[in-house]
Every structure is written in structure tokens, then in C-alpha cells.
Amino acid sequence: MAFAQVHPGDLIQSQNLNQVVNALNGTAGDGQPVLLVALNDPNNYALTVQNLDPTNCRALLVLKNDGTTLLSAGCNGVTLGSPLTLAAGAQIPNANLGPDVARANQLTNGGFEIWQRGNGPFTTNAVFGPDRWQLFVGASSSLSVSRDGSNQDAGSQYCAACTYTHAAASQLYSAIENFTPLRGQTVSLSIRVRANAANAARLFANDGVAASYSGYHSGNNAYSTLTLTITVSSTAIRLLMGVELDASCTAYLDNATLVVGSQPANYVPLHPADDLARCLRYYQTLAGTGYTYFLPGTAYSAGNAVFVWPLSGRMAVTPTLTTSAAATFANFSPTGTPVGPPTSIGAGSVTTATVQMNSTGGNGLTGGNGTMLLSNNASAFLIAEANP
Amino acid sequence: MSVYVSDFSTTPWHVVHDDAGHTGTVDPATIAHTKNVDGTDNHDYLIVVCPVCDAVSTHPVGGGAQPQSVQQMFVNHVTANGCPCGQVAASDPASLGESHVRLQVNRQDGPGRWQLG
Numbered sequence: 001m002a003f004a005q006v007h008p009g010d011l012i013q014s015q016n017l018n019q020v021v022n023a024l025n026g027t028a029g030d031g032q033p034v035l036l037v038a039l040n041d042p043n044n045y046a047l048t049v050q051n052l053d054p055t056n057c058r059a060l061l062v063l064k065n066d067g068t069t070l071l072s073a074g075c076n077g078v079t080l081g082s083p084l085t086l087a088a089g090a091q092i093p094n095a096n097l098g099p100d101v102a103r104a105n106q107l108t109n110g111g112f113e114i115w116q117r118g119n120g121p122f123t124t125n126a127v128f129g130p131d132r133w134q135l136f137v138g139a140s141s142s143l144s145v146s147r148d149g150s151n152q153d154a155g156s157q158y159c160a161a162c163t164y165t166h167a168a169a170s171q172l173y174s175a176i177e178n179f180t181p182l183r184g185q186t187v188s189l190s191i192r193v194r195a196n197a198a199n200a201a202r203l204f205a206n207d208g209v210a211a212s213y214s215g216y217h218s219g220n221n222a223y224s225t226l227t228l229t230i231t232v233s234s235t236a237i238r239l240l241m242g243v244e245l246d247a248s249c250t251a252y253l254d255n256a257t258l259v260v261g262s263q264p265a266n267y268v269p270l271h272p273a274d275d276l277a278r279c280l281r282y283y284q285t286l287a288g289t290g291y292t293y294f295l296p297g298t299a300y301s302a303g304n305a306v307f308v309w310p311l312s313g314r315m316a317v318t319p320t321l322t323t324s325a326a327a328t329f330a331n332f333s334p335t336g337t338p339v340g341p342p343t344s345i346g347a348g349s350v351t352t353a354t355v356q357m358n359s360t361g362g363n364g365l366t367g368g369n370g371t372m373l374l375s376n377n378a379s380a381f382l383i384a385e386a387n388p
Numbered sequence: 389m390s391v392y393v394s395d396f397s398t399t400p401w402h403v404v405h406d407d408a409g410h411t412g413t414v415d416p417a418t419i420a421h422t423k424n425v426d427g428t429d430n431h432d433y434l435i436v437v438c439p440v441c442d443a444v445s446t447h448p449v450g451g452g453a454q455p456q457s458v459q460q461m462f463v464n465h466v467t468a469n470g471c472p473c474g475q476v477a478a479s480d481p482a483s484l485g486e487s488h489v490r491l492q493v494n495r496q497d498g499p500g501r502w503q504l505g
Contacts, residue, residue, distance in 0.1 A: 117389060117407050127406045317497045320390045320452025325442035346435055347446035348422055358423075383389050385453035388501075 094261035099190070099225075102268040103259040106187070107174055107241075108132040108278040110256040111269055112147075112160045116283050120146035121163075128387075130160055131279040133242070134175065138168030143245065145172060151252045153192045153223050155269075159254035164200075166248040171204065173242030176258070177316055177388045179207070184234040188227060189214075189241050190264035191256040196221040197249035203228040204244040208237035213244065223254070227264040280312045284319075286382040288375040291330065291338055294382060295357065295373040299365035305331055306348070307373050309355040311384060319386035321347040321355050328380035331362050332372035339364030341376050355384060390453040391438040391445040393461050405438040412439035419465060421472055422446060429472035432492060434461060449489060450497035459504050462489045 006016050051059045051074070058074030070081040097103075109131040121144040122129035125137040129145040137143045141164070148161035162172060176182070187205075195201040198219030203226045205212045214228040232239060243253055255267035269275070286294050286309070297307030311319075323329075326345045330338040343361025350356070357373070365371055393414075395402035400413035419436055421429035436445045451458040466485035470478040476488045486504070493502050 122407075124404075124406060124409060317455075317501065318448040318450045318452060320392075320445050320447045320454070320458070322390045322443055322445040322453075325444075327442075344444075346422065346444050347433065348425070349430060350433065350446065350448050350452075385390055387451075387453050387455065 094263050097261070097263045097265075099264055099266045101263075101265065103257075103261070103265045105265070105267070105270075106176055106178070106182070106258040106260070107256055108177075108282070109174075109275065110258075110267060111156060111158075111275065112254055112256070113156075113158050113269075113272075114276060114279045115147045115158070116279060116285055120144070122146070128283075129172070131283060132174050133160065133172055136171040136173065138166075138170040140167035141165060141170045141245075143170045143172075148252060151194070153194075153252075153254035156254050159252045162243075162245065162251045162253065164245045164249055164251065166200075166246065169244055169246050171240075171242055171244045172253065173204070173240045174256075175388075176239040176241065179232070179236060179239035182232045182239060182260070183236050184232060185260055186229060186231045186262050187258060187260055188229040188262060188264040189256070189258050190225055190227045190266065191243060192223050192254045192267070193217045193226050193243065193251060194221060194223040194254075195219055195249045195251040197247050200245060200247035200249035201251045202226065202244055202246070204240075204242060205230050206238070206240045207233045208239075209233035209235055216246075217251070219249070223252070225264075225266075229262050229264065277313060281314070281316050282386055282388075284312055284315070284384045288380060289378045290375065292375040292380070293332075293372050294329075294375065294380075297357075297359075297371050297373060299331070299367055299369050299371045301367045302365050303342070303362045304358065304360045305342075305362070305365055305371045305373075307357045307359070309357060309382065309384070311353055311355065314352045315384065315386040316352075316388040317386045318350055318352055319355075319384040321350055321357075322381075322383045322385065323347075323357075324379050324381045326359070326361075328376050329359065330374040330376040331359060331365055332374060333364040334366045334369045334371075337364075338374055338376070345373075350384075352386070355382075357382075390447070391436045391443055392447070392454040392457045393436065394457065396460060396464055403436060403439065405440065405443060408438070408441060408443070410438055410440035414439055416464070416468065419461065431466075431471050431473045432496060434458075434465060436461075448496060449492040450501050451493070451503065455501065456503045459489065459493060459502065462492070463504065 051057045060073040062071040072079045112130045114131045123144050128134050144163040146161045152159035195217040199216045201217040203214035212230045214226045257265045257267050259265045295307040297305045299305040327341045330340040333339040340362040342359035345359045348356040389407035391405045393401045394404045400415045422433040424430050432449050447458040463486045467482045476485045
């Protein structure tokens with residue numbers, strides 16, 4: 001009900017005044033039922049208004065001269081109009097950020113999208129499955145980790161599927177290479193987890209000084225976000241973060257983030273090039289079928305050649321080079337045909353940027369000529385692996 | 389993926405080719421250094437061959453894929469054989485060999501990489 005105007009000279013009727021009083025008292029039907037809690041309270045606020053209508057608690061609306069909203073406040077929150085100008089130095093602290101505010105993810109392959117070692121299943125204690133995610137299999141437990149493209153979280157391509165039989169706690173975790181700058185800082189881990197048993201899957205963090213855990217997934221076999229916030233010890237000697245399994249279950253893990261601050265962050269996918277580039281810091285491989293060209297080199301005798309593998313970016317530490325058996329390789333002869341295989345192949349020297357390799361005992365080469373290292377069959381591979 | 393020693397307590401040593409799922413044993417005497425261009429041994433690398441599939445891992449002294457195991461392998465190797473650089477003889481105390489390996493690790497991957505006690 002709209003207020004009635006009172007003109008100069010009009011007799012003021014009680015209903016005119018009562019409209020105002022009723023509105024201020026919060027009487028339904030007389031304007032918006034508003035309770036003026038305080039007016040110009042010297043100890044608190046100049047104006048405090050409460051809307052008493054239990055179904056319509058909009059309290060304040062401030063409009064521009066064109067009728068658009070400058071400020072509205074009510075049960076649905078606060079809406080600010082445009083332009084929005086914050087005072088110089090105004091800040092939104094980390095603790096007040098929403099989880100959908102993207103922040104730098106400290107994890108490598110947090111989306112479980114990259115599986116350079118294959119799709120699994122990975123079952124052995126201490127091996128890596130998805131890039132940078134390592135298995136810890138408790139005594140007498142069994143854990144099988146595979147790439148899964150059917151049960152991933154919404155918007156994801158792959159997740160890590162963990163089939164677990166419990167005897168002692170087991171984990172799938174990532175070791176944070178750059179943990180030193182995180183000493184003394186508050187960090188938050190967030191992982192999307194789906195488990196089909198209660199009290200089975202939870203997040204954990206271990207900095208070498210103390211271990212911390214989140215609550216368990218409910219076991220309702222639906223994805224939910226588990227989070228864990230810790231303060232990394234100032235004397236941390238490592239930082240391992242991941243999922244611990246404490247009861248037999250099937251669990252799917254996806255979209256993990258580790259961010260600085262007390263507010264966990266939702267996963268935001270990296271561009272695939274950036275996602276892979278992070279992984280290549282720790283693991284690089286060349287593999288092929290018959291006669292895939294791997295590396296250029298130079299023959300220095302009829303049977304021996306030297307090759308250089310320029311790695312894709314510097315690796316975290318000097319890598320281990322692992323090659324398949326020599327019989328899986330061939331060399332490229334001066335007449336343009338594959339020759340060999342060599343009797344041995346291996347690294348001469350390895351740095352974080354290059355691998356120098358030798359093949360010896362082959363035939364058909366000419367010293368001083370260029371050559372190539374080829375795969376001789378589908379089993380050929382070169383792997384550089386650096387685990388800091 | 390690498391081939392590394394998982395147990396030094398018995399001879400031959402127990403090895404694991406992790407991603408391939410292979411396990412087996414190797415005689416420590418077959419674990420050799422890589423060769424420099426001039427044919428001499430390079431004390432910064434050791435070669436382990438998978439007894440199942442003949443895959444070859446060339447491990448750097450810093451540890452590469454398996455730092456704890458690899459550093460221990462270098463220490464055991466230099467203790468038993470001395471170092472081809474001539475700084476450590478097989479007859480020297482084990483602590484001298486370990487110090488030498490630790491120095492190599494620091495030079496290759498920097499301080500903080502050493503993972504043995």
C-alpha cells in the first residue's frame with residue numbers, strides 16, 4: 001500500500017500518520033514492514049533497518065536517478081551497482097575468497113589427465129601412475145590405479161580409478177617439489193573424490209614433521225569435494241599431499257588443487273601445453289613402432305654412433321635414462337636403409353637438458369657420416385625420469 | 389620407469405624394473421660406469437640392466453628416478469671397487485667413499501639432493 005501525500009493545508013488524518021508509524025513498526029500491508037532499530041545511534045550506526053516480514057526480508061534499496069540499483073541488501077545478499085569503486089588499499093583477504101576464485105595450483109597434473117607411463121593398472125608400491133602421483137601400498141593391502149575415462153568428474157576427461165583392498169593404510173600422493181617456499185605458510189588442498197564406502201577415503205598431508213587429515217568421504221558413491229587446510233611446518237623436510245585409503249573401496253579421484261591460503265580453490269584446467277610441460281619436468285619419453293625416428297647422430301665407425309637427445313625443457317634434477325633392449329633399435333645407414341640392431345645402447349652422459357647416447361656393435365654405418373637412431377619394433381623406448 | 393636396486397642386503401642384489409613390473413637379481417659386478425669419449429669410466433653414472441627384458445637404466449649419481457636407491461648403489465660400488473677418478477681406492481675406509489659420492493651428488497644436483505642418512 002502506497003503512502004498518501006499530505007498537502008499544505010490538508011487536515012492530517014490519523015491514517016496518514018499511522019501509515020508511517022505502522023511501516024516503521026513493521027506492520028504488514030502498510031508499506032514494507034520495516035523496523036527502524038536505531039536512528040543515529042551515537043555508539044553504533046546512523047541507521048539500522050530490519051525487515052520483519054518473514055517471507056520478504058529485503059531491507060534496503062538505494063537507486064540512482066535513472067532507477068537502476070546502486071545498492072540493495074536483503075535475504076539474498078548484497079548487490080552493488082555499477083560503477084563499483086573500491087577505496088584505495090581495499091583488499092579482499094584470502095579467507096573471504098570463494099573456492100571458484102582461481103589461484104595458482106602448486107600440483108603437477110592435478111587433473112589426472114596425463115598418464116605418460118600408460119593407462120595402468122599400477123599396483124606396485126612406490127611406482128608412479130598418473131604423472132607425479134605415486135602409490136604407497138600399505139603392508140598386505142592391494143591398490144590398483146588406472147586411468148578412467150568413464151567415471152571422471154563433470155567437465156573432466158580422465159580421473160584416477162583406485163580399486164583398493166584394505167589391510168594397512170595406503171595412499172596415492174604427490175610430492176611437492178617446491179615445498180621450501182611453503183614452509184610456515186597456510187596451504188589448502190582440494191580434491192574431488194567419489195568413494196563407495198564410508199570412512200574409506202580422505203585427504204592427507206605430511207610435511208615430515210606432522211601428518212594431517214580431512215574428514216572422510218561419505219561413501220555415497222557420488223563426487224564431493226574434500227578439503228584440507230594446514231600450516232606447513234617451518235622445518236618441513238618434504239610435502240606429500242594426496243588421498244589416503246583406510247577401508248576397502250573403489251574410489252575415483254579427480255581435479256586436485258593445492259593453493260596458498262586458508263581458502264581451498266576449485267580446479268581450473270590448464271592449457272594442455274602447460275599441463276604437459278609441467279609433467280615433462282619429471283618424465284619424458286620417446287617411443288614408436290617400426291622405424292620411428294628418435295634421434296639424429298653421427299657414426300664414428302662402421303658399427304658405432306653417438307646421438308644427442310635434447311630434452312624438452314630442463315628436468316628437475318639430472319634424470320635416469322632407461323632404454324629398451326638394444327635389439328629394439330636400429331641405425332640409419334648412409335644408403336638410406338635401417339641397419340643393425342646395435343649390440344648395446346645407453347647413455348654416455350646425462351644432464352638436466354640433454355642426454356648423450358651411444359650405440360655400439362652395429363653394422364652398416366660409415367664413420368663420419370650422419371645417422372639416425374630408429375626404433376626397430378614397437379617395444380623401443382627412451383625414457384628420462386627425474387624425481388626430486 | 390627405471391631399473392633400480394631395491395635390496396642391497398643379499399648378493400646378488402634384488403632389482404625392480406618398476407613400470408614394467410619386472411623383478412629379479414643382478415650381480416653387483418655387472419653394474420658398471422658409463423664410458424667417457426676417451427674410453428675411460430665416468431664416475432658420475434652407473435648402468436643397471438633389467439634381468440628380465442634387457443632394458444638399461446643409466447643412473448646419475450644424484451639419483452635420477454630413484455635417488456635413495458641410486459645414491460646407495462654408488463656408495464656400495466665405490467666402497468667395493470674404488471672410484472675410477474682415482475680419488476678413492478677399494479682399500480679405503482667406506483666413509484671416504486661415501487664422502488666422495490656425496491660430493492659428486494652436490495656437484496651434480498646441488499646441496500639438498502643427498503638422501504642417505
